[in-house]
Amino acid sequence: xxxxxxxxxxxxxxxxxxxxxxxxxxxxxxxxxxxxxxxxxxxxxxxxxxxxxxxxxxxxxxxxxxxxxxxxxxxxxxxxxxxxxxxxxxxxxxxxxxxxxxxxxxxxxxxxxxxxxxxxxxxxxxxxxxxxxxxxxxxxxxxxxxxxxxxxxxxxxxxxxxxxxxxxxxxxxxxxxxxxxxxxxxxxxxxxxxxxxxxxxxxxxxxxxxxxxxxxxxxxxxxxxxxxxxxxxxxxxxxxxxxxxxxxxxxxxxxxxxxxxxxxxxxxxxxxxxxxxxxxxxxxxxxxxxxxxxxxxxxxxxxxxx
Amino acid sequence: xxxxxxxxxxxxxxxxxxxxxxxxxxxxxxxxxxxxxxxxxxxxxxxxxxxxxxxxxxxxxxxxxxxxxxxxxxxxxxxxxxxxxxxxxxxxxxxxxxxxxxxxxxxxxxxxxxxxxxxxxxxxxxxxxxxxxxxxxxxxxxxxxxxxxxxxxxxxxxxxxxxxxxxxxxxxxxxxxxxxxxxxxxxxxxxxxxxxxxxxxxxxxxxxxxxxxxxxxxxxxxxxxxxxxxxxxxxxxxxxxxxxxxxxxxxxxxxxxxxxxxxxxxxxxxxxxxxxxxxxxxxxxxxxxxxxxxxxxxxxxxxxxxxxxxxxxxxxxxxxxxxxxxxxxxxxxxxxxxxxxxxxxxxxxxxxxxxxxxxxxxxxxxxxxxxxxxxxxxxxxxxxxxxxxxxxxxxxxxxxxxxxxxxxxxxxxxxxxxxxxxxxxxxxxxxxxxxxxxxxxxxxxxxxxxxxxxxxxxxxxxxxxxxxxxxxxx
Numbered sequence: 001x002x003x004x005x006x007x008x009x010x011x012x013x014x015x016x017x018x019x020x021x022x023x024x025x026x027x028x029x030x031x032x033x034x035x036x037x038x039x040x041x042x043x044x045x046x047x048x049x050x051x052x053x054x055x056x057x058x059x060x061x062x063x064x065x066x067x068x069x070x071x072x073x074x075x076x077x078x079x080x081x082x083x084x085x086x087x088x089x090x091x092x093x094x095x096x097x098x099x100x101x102x103x104x105x106x107x108x109x110x111x112x113x114x115x116x117x118x119x120x121x122x123x124x125x126x127x128x129x130x131x132x133x134x135x136x137x138x139x140x141x142x143x144x145x146x147x148x149x150x151x152x153x154x155x156x157x158x159x160x161x162x163x164x165x166x167x168x169x170x171x172x173x174x175x176x177x178x179x180x181x182x183x184x185x186x187x188x189x190x191x192x193x194x195x196x197x198x199x200x201x202x203x204x205x206x207x208x209x210x211x212x213x214x215x216x217x218x219x220x221x222x223x224x225x226x227x228x229x230x231x232x233x234x235x236x237x238x239x240x241x242x243x244x245x246x247x248x249x250x251x252x253x254x255x256x257x258x259x260x261x262x263x264x265x266x267x268x269x270x271x272x273x274x275x276x277x278x279x280x281x282x283x284x285x286x287x288x289x290x291x292x293x294x295x296x297x298x299x300x301x302x303x304x305x306x
Numbered sequence: 307x308x309x310x311x312x313x314x315x316x317x318x319x320x321x322x323x324x325x326x327x328x329x330x331x332x333x334x335x336x337x338x339x340x341x342x343x344x345x346x347x348x349x350x351x352x353x354x355x356x357x358x359x360x361x362x363x364x365x366x367x368x369x370x371x372x373x374x375x376x377x378x379x380x381x382x383x384x385x386x387x388x389x390x391x392x393x394x395x396x397x398x399x400x401x402x403x404x405x406x407x408x409x410x411x412x413x414x415x416x417x418x419x420x421x422x423x424x425x426x427x428x429x430x431x432x433x434x435x436x437x438x439x440x441x442x443x444x445x446x447x448x449x450x451x452x453x454x455x456x457x458x459x460x461x462x463x464x465x466x467x468x469x470x471x472x473x474x475x476x477x478x479x480x481x482x483x484x485x486x487x488x489x490x491x492x493x494x495x496x497x498x499x500x501x502x503x504x505x506x507x508x509x510x511x512x513x514x515x516x517x518x519x520x521x522x523x524x525x526x527x528x529x530x531x532x533x534x535x536x537x538x539x540x541x542x543x544x545x546x547x548x549x550x551x552x553x554x555x556x557x558x559x560x561x562x563x564x565x566x567x568x569x570x571x572x573x574x575x576x577x578x579x580x581x582x583x584x585x586x587x588x589x590x591x592x593x594x595x596x597x598x599x600x601x602x603x604x605x606x607x608x609x610x611x612x613x614x615x616x617x618x619x620x621x622x623x624x625x626x627x628x629x630x631x632x633x634x635x636x637x638x639x640x641x642x643x644x645x646x647x648x649x650x651x652x653x654x655x656x657x658x659x660x661x662x663x664x665x666x667x668x669x670x671x672x673x674x675x676x677x678x679x680x681x682x683x684x685x686x687x688x689x690x691x692x693x694x695x696x697x698x699x700x701x702x703x704x705x706x707x708x709x710x711x712x713x714x715x716x717x718x719x720x721x722x723x724x725x726x727x728x729x730x731x732x733x734x735x736x737x738x739x740x741x742x743x744x745x746x747x748x749x750x751x752x753x754x755x756x757x758x759x760x761x762x763x764x765x766x767x768x769x770x771x772x773x774x775x776x777x778x779x780x
């Protein structure tokens with residue numbers, strides 16, 4: 001019987017695992033291998049250089065800047081996106097005034113909002129980035145500065161993407177804008193599976209909206225939040241498209257929006273230093289692994305069965 | 307079944323594996339260096355007077371053109387001429403803005419096309435291509451008779467500096483720059499006339515003009531703030547004008563303290579003055595090249611540092627009576643080493659023939675056709691840019707910007723400079739000097755002294771970095 005079981009499992013797993021090995025594992029192994037070579041990416045001729053690429057990374061100011069920006073994104077982006085997503089979802093599902101016949105209800109027009117929040121998700125990230133590039137334009141044409149002028153703030157005309165102190169935040173704002181809708185929908189789905197009697201009981205005990213959120217909604221939604229955090233983390237560690245399309249240079253001003261994935265891209269495809277670039281890729285992999293480790297550890301929490 | 311398989315564990319493990327997989331840059335290795343697969347070459351054809359390169363008359367020819375400001379019609383037209391000469395040949399043509407994405411894997415796989423216009427933001431690094439022996443020496447084509455005049459070699463029909471630009475360290479010519487670009491300060495003659503201004507020859511005059519313009523509500527300058535490496539188009543030739551050619555050579559050779567030369571300092575300070583006195587269009591640091599050009603054609607700013615492609619690129623927004631013109635940069639004063647008119651001009655649109663191409667001789671033959679009078683004139687008319695062939699403008703009514711470029715070249719005579727930083731050390735020129743230093747200074751966030759120090763450090767770092775191939779002026 002035992003024998004049969006394994007054959008059964010192997011039969012199902014062999015093909016997907018083989019595909020996984022060829023298309024995911026082997027590129028990884030190759031990337032690690034190439035990071036020890038001086039491969040240019042433009043010819044198939046290269047030699048082994050040992051740890052030279054990594055050594056160079058440690059002295060590379062831009063690498064550290066990119067890493068710092070990535071970590072900042074990793075901290076801020078999930079927090080803001082998920083926070084907003086939770087807040088909106090809560091308001092849409094639970095936050096409304098109590099109406100006759102229903103224990104809990106969303107704010108007025110919540111069905112409509114749900115659809116609207118999802119709009120940005122439908123647009124391709126490239127389109128979003130191009131649109132925002134125009135919104136951030138600092139002269140008359142730009143929507144943001146135009147708005148500021150319209151409400152009488154003529155003296156406040158920031159350079160947005162042109163200002164090293166603001167640029168990365170501008171990028172973050174766009175990423176929050178296009179991701180938050182998805183989490184509103186995701187969390188809404190999660191919330192609708194929470195039994196209503198829990199809310200009813202809490203309300204009977206005199207709990208306000210604030211307490212219901214932290215004592216009931218959030219704990220019961222924890223699994224979903226955790227998944228969301230992982231996905232947002234991945235998006236934060238990547239953020240290539242927005243930086244490439246929107247920012248100055250791209251990657252600037254003064255490297256203020258440089259991220260590892262974009263730096264990797266310039267190294268391999270502009271400077272012809274694919275070996276160095278794969279070393280960057282390995283560094284990114286290590287950061288990702290650490291992030292995954294932390295998430296797994298923090299997220300380990302007894303699951304409530306209901 | 308036994309309970310040693312827990313569904314939740316399995317999911318957890320799968321998530322972990324997925325986490326590792328998703329963000330890391332697997333795309334890079336998807337083009338990992340495969341085997342060389344040495345593509346077989348086509349057989350040589352018969353060498354005749356009409357076919358000096360011995361092109362195989364029936365062999366296919368594959369051409370990839372960068373589809374940028376110049377489009378690709380000029381190349382298609384030349385391919386028609388090729389087909390007329392070799393009716394049995396099948397020419398396949400493709401145009402792309404993503405040169406690298408499309409062609410890098412083919413170089414790695416050993417099956418590159420026969421002729422490439424390696425241009426644009428996704429240009430493949432020339433130094434690496436040459437260093438890794440991926441290109442054909444174009445000397446046979448340069449020494450072949452020109453299409454129009456069999457007594458003249460192709461190389462003798464080219465404009466000054468074109469052949470040298472295609473060389474790296476030896477005698478071989480790896481690249482043929484097809485377009486000829488004039489860099490400088492661009493403006494609208496109509497706008498100057500309207501306000502009774504004349505193009506300023508010294509920096510004091512420049513500042514006076516800008517002050518006057520400011521009173522009238524017009525900004526003196528704008529530039530591609532998102533790509534501040536447009537600024538050197540007028541700054542570098544000004545440095546040469548003030549301090550002589552050696553200044554630029556020292557910069558190109560990454561000599562220590564090249565950026566501390568008094569002439570360099572003077573020019574950087576002069577430009578800082580524009581920013582400090584508020585002569586630069588508000589918001590410029592956040593504009594990309596198209597946005598800044600549009601502000602300029604709308605008459606919001608008078609001057610813009612740019613190259614001769616701007617006339618074609620800004621065509622849609624340029625008013626009919628704009629009278630686009632280019633001038634050599636203003637100097638400092640009468641103590642300048644080089645005369646007014648000193649201008650930066652050099653080849654653009656680098657064409658290369660890969661060594662592993664199937665039909666490299668066909669690629670060169672097409673280049674030879676393109677360097678003929680007929681194709682040159684066609685290019686000039688279509689995209690309003692000069693070609694590397696010295697001529698092609700006679701009897702053609704040139705658009706104003708191009709006419710002005712032509713006049714500026716004539717006025718410059720011998721005094722044409724050709725700084726090489728932007729093709730030798732792309733990273734240094736664009737993101738370090740351009741974005742991280744000059745861009746910051748012109749946005750008013752950095753003082754000239756600091757800017758110079760920063761650039762010198764960038765240059766020194768590049769000089770020390772042994773992963774970057776080095777070049778020298780000889």
